Amino acid sequence: MLYTLAGGGTLCGVASLVLLIVSTATDFWMQYRYSGSSANQGLWRFCINHKCHAHTITVAFWDATRAFMLLAVLSCFAGVVLGLSAFTNAAKSRRVRTGGIALLLSGFLALLALAIYTGVTVTFFGKRFLDWRFSWSYIIGWVAIVLSFSAGVFQLCAYQKNIGEPAQPNVPDS
Numbered sequence: 001m002l003y004t005l006a007g008g009g010t011l012c013g014v015a016s017l018v019l020l021i022v023s024t025a026t027d028f029w030m031q032y033r034y035s036g037s038s039a040n041q042g043l044w045r046f047c048i049n050h051k052c053h054a055h056t057i058t059v060a061f062w063d064a065t066r067a068f069m070l071l072a073v074l075s076c077f078a079g080v081v082l083g084l085s086a087f088t089n090a091a092k093s094r095r096v097r098t099g100g101i102a103l104l105l106s107g108f109l110a111l112l113a114l115a116i117y118t119g120v121t122v123t124f125f126g127k128r129f130l131d132w133r134f135s136w137s138y139i140i141g142w143v144a145i146v147l148s149f150s151a152g153v154f155q156l157c158a159y160q161k162n163i164g165e166p167a168q169p170n171v172p173d174s
Contacts, residue, residue: 012151016106030135033131078102079101080103100151105152114142
């Protein structure tokens with residue numbers, strides 16, 4: 001049972017890791033109209049008419065969102081590596097448990113990042129731009145949160161199942 005749940009958790013973790021990286025790196029967290037032109041922005045830069053520029057002002061919410069997203073990516077990576085290493089080493093249950101905790105932490109950090117971004121965007125940009133919406137980079141960030149939490153739960157359930165099962169006797173082949 002360990003391999004089934006841990007495998008599912010690792011698979012969800014890998015999917016979450018890919019989505020977290022794509023969400024963090026892309027420029028489509030929000031789309032809006034600026035002086036009649038289409039514009040979009042991400043955590044690192046903004047684009048108007050397909051010409052992209054780095055954010056020129058340092059705003060605390062962007063820095064906080066960036067930091068939490070990067071920490072979420074690192075934590076998710078650690079959870080995936082620990083989940084994969086459980087299949088190759090004898091100390092399976094501790095690595096599965098630690099990987100599950102890392103994946104849950106990743107989900108929490110990404111949740112914090114997206115909650116900060118949502119709150120500031122709705123209160124500040126929602127009043128500044130009339131025609132705006134959250135875009136696909138932002139949305140896959142939320143999907144990554146669900147996958148990360150699911151991966152962590154699967155890993156922790158695998159750990160619970162493993163410690164509940166009796167140890168397999170080592171019978172040498174004769």
